[in-house]
Amino acid sequence: MNPRGTEGSQLAPRPRELAQAEPNTFDNSAEAGVRAIIAADRRFDVAQFLAGSKAAYTMILEAFWRGDKDELRQLCDEDVFAGFDSAIDARVAAGETITARVIRIEEARIVAASIEGKTSRITVRFLADIASVTRDADGNVIAGTLDDAVETRDLWTFRRDITAPDPDWLLDETDEA
Secondary structure (H helix, E strand, O other), rough: OOOOOOOOOOOOOOOOHHHOOOOOOEEEHHHHHHHHHHHEEEEEEEEHHHHHHHHHHHHHHHHHHOOHHHHHHHHEEEHHHHHHHHHHHHHHHHOOOEEEEEEEEEEEEEEEEEEEEEEEEEEEEEEEEEEEEOOOOOEEEEEEEEEEEEEEEEEEEEEOOOOOOOOOOEEEEEEEE
């Protein structure tokens, strides 16, 4: 059988990446965008993307908490990096430090996907439990606790030039879910 359906059909294929993706990995409203990305970039795989987005979520947060601007610059686009950069500078100027960890990512779900020209964009909703403590310059706790994780809901949009040999996606936008 022709994988595109009937012989000569111009319908988009039912990509193996969609068929093999775990149930509930993306909203129905994102399916057309996911299909368009797969049609334009045969290397794209939903499960691999979500695994990578979870890893990036943790890496970016940990780099922010450490104040590691070099790592953030590699993982984020210029605008997102600028936001992290100014928040780190403000924290340092106030003499504050953050000790934090991602306890678990309960959900990473694609809620939007699109392709415009050569650029793919995918928005992922993360539901995660994060434990965080902020200390002042004297080491006094001014916010949070490491004993009790807080559920966070974030919307992060990643983008990638599908013609680039680099398979990595950049964090393009952040928002609260």
